[in-house]
Ligand code: FES
């Protein structure tokens with residue numbers, strides 16, 4: 001067909017044709033069987049979109065129907081078809097268990113036991129910029145890929161292996177992303193672009209998924225089924241927890257085992273509980289691929305635990321904040337996962353602040369003022385969130401910084417900025433150490449050829465880890481600049497000099513050396529400094545299971561938050577409206593309050609969507625919500641003004657005392673909102689989101705057509 | 710067809726199929742990549758442009774509809790190197806995270822403030838409800854539009 005440049009299948013893939021991080025099980029183009037509705041089978045390269053659409057329409061695909069595995073229950077049955085025949089544990093991608101004390105047996109001696117079963121929806125990232133990139137095979141034989149990605153360095157390895165190239169032949173760069181949230185943590189368009197570029201040497205190829213393609217093939221937050229039994233003494237001391245978490249990971253690993261493991265680690269939250277049995281499984285199915293999404297398995301765990309906490313508070317007649325406060329594991333104590341907390345810890349203060357907040361103190365009067373057919377409620381949740389990769393996978397960043405020949409300070413950032421603003425934070429950090437303002441600084445965005453490997457922009461680690469490496473590099477450059485300036489100015493010691501914006505000054509004599517002049521007198525190798533940082537790991541061993549350790553358990557440093565939701569529920573329509581939304585967060589010292597607020601507000605809005613409207617529906621393996629008119633995101637009318645308060649518990653292992661803030665705000669909204677709804681009407685749903693239909697069904701309204709509570 | 714319209718203050722004349730989507734015309738043919746496409750279905754607002762001062766979704770418009778009109782994209786908003794007050798307010802309030810929704814959001818806000826120079830917060834939320842943002846939770850965007858809403862200036866005589 002004229003205008004079609006290439007039609008490619010797995011037969012043209014010269015490498016392993018497999019992608020993935022822990023288990024490499026995802027083909028670039030399918031070569032054995034189609035495992036979900038978004039699997040790519042053929043790749044067409046065409047001159048323009050019209051030709052491409054026409055060419056795709058001409059493809060005839062013959063498939064032999066196989067019995068699919070469409071839900072976790074079926075997947076776990078002994079006679080279920082296997083999603084991957086070669087996986088030693090069948091349809092269980094990964095399972096883990098943490099037991100301490102007498103485990104679930106201790107529930108029998110508890111004065112009170114509450115029980116809760118939940119089903120949580122699949123959530124779509126719905127970044128406004130869908131997966132996109134372009135690539136070219138240069139005349140020198142380098143495959144250059146520019147992609148919207150959180151993981152340029154890891155992508156480079158994955159693409160090279162999958163396509164059969166040497167690592168040096170592949171270059172990946174990551175300019176500013178139009179949103180990521182975990183959905184661009186891992187390969188999306190990269191290998192496909194590489195394959196297309198290899199087929200069309202010397203010509204740029206571009207791939208930009210439509211919204212429908214993004215919904216179909218992009219990764220989602222794991223749908224989950226949870227069962228919790230929580231036991232306490234009559235004085236409110238938590239004593240035993242039996243938790244079971246089941247994550248539908250879809251047909252490919254895509255970090256699903258790591259997501260599950262983080263959920264397992266957080267299954268008992270920030271509390272001291274002596275006797276626990278925590279179990280989690282990530283289960284292969286033929287549903288859409290689940291993978292990283294802000295929160296990374298923790299929002300599911302918190303949804304169950306924090307609702308169980310409210311049930312327990314109610315059972316014991318205790319204030320919900322007080323119950324949480326009494327049971328917090330403090331610094332040096334063990335949380336329910338069995339690991340001792342050694343990081344900075346401001347959750348108690350967070351809870352105190354929340355207890356004093358006007359929304360909490362004034363809730364009685366506010367609820368009493370509900371109008372006709374309205375009910376009001378206020379609910380809270382408390383969470384912790386581990387940062388970084390855990391004890392085995394090295395959590396390393398390498399920073400590079402340069403005094404350019406023009407006398408500017410140039411930061412080479414190795415971690416992608418998907419909208420969190422960490423690129424600005426990099427400049428802020430280097431500017432602080434080198435005493436330079438933005439006008440004297442430049443930034444190079446992640447690029448495997450120009451910047452140094454620094455891991456992923458994920459796991460709330462981006463600034464936490466890279467920032468430390470950058471402080472080291474900046475400090476080194478600072479010393480070198482001052483020493484060289486001391487030599488050039490005939491000054492005895494660098495300590496007599498001050499580094500000022502754009503220049504070095506000899507304080508005693510007032511003599512100055514502009515940085516541009518200094519740069520001209522230095523060799524290139526002197527003008528560049530690098531710094532490396534490896535984040536500390538926990539020395540705790542709550543489990544001997546090496547697979548769980550490899551998948552990240554346990555973490556060393558945690559951020560903490562408590563959140564409050566005030567809702568108004570319409571008895572006639574079932575609509576739940578959020579009227580107040582508060583968070584009090586300890587993410588260590590704040591380097592830039594505006595950016596921290598952005599993270600918190602954005603996470604809370606996504607959490608509000610998760611609780612109230614976002615449900616990526618799949619039936620028979622097919623997507624039922626293919627676009628933004630069927631998959632509903634919160635709009636400016638749904639998200640209320642939020643109050644973000646901070647407790648700044650200085651963390652010595654973070655840059656200037658900082659901890660990560662990217663995810664912790666996502667964990668609490670769903671349980672806080674559900675607790676608020678329960679406070680309003682005395683009832684709880686088992687399935688989420690709390691759509692009007694579900695709320696009506698919970699209320700027992702006869703007009704709740706089809707909504708199951 | 711031969712198409713004539715004004716783009717960011719400059720007359721444009723070009724040959725294009727009459728059914729070319731305006732978003733493609735602007736992005737692909739004219740290189741104005743500040744016009745974003747987030748859905749192609751009129752759901753997200755990322756492709757918002759001003760047509761004779763009124764915000765419209767360029768993914769739902771066809772080239773022929775541009776005939777004779779005056780188009781403003783985000784590229785044309787700053788005058789003589791100075792940011793528009795709405796843009797300035799977005800920067801100051803931190804209303805931009807990934808920035809993908811920002812061009813559409815800013816233009817929708819300019820349109821809103823043109824119709825209602827001093828909207829209340831709820832009116833701002835209402836006026837921007839056709840523009841999705843996945844990053845910010847909208848709060849700082851509303852703050853920015855509030856900041857940009859100036860007390861009415863006395864009309865200057867031409
Ligand atoms: S791209 Fe036009 S409304 Fe989404």
Ligand code: FES
Pocket residue numbers: 128178179419804805806807808809810811841842843844845
């Ligand atoms: S800033 Fe990312 S979508 Fe609005």
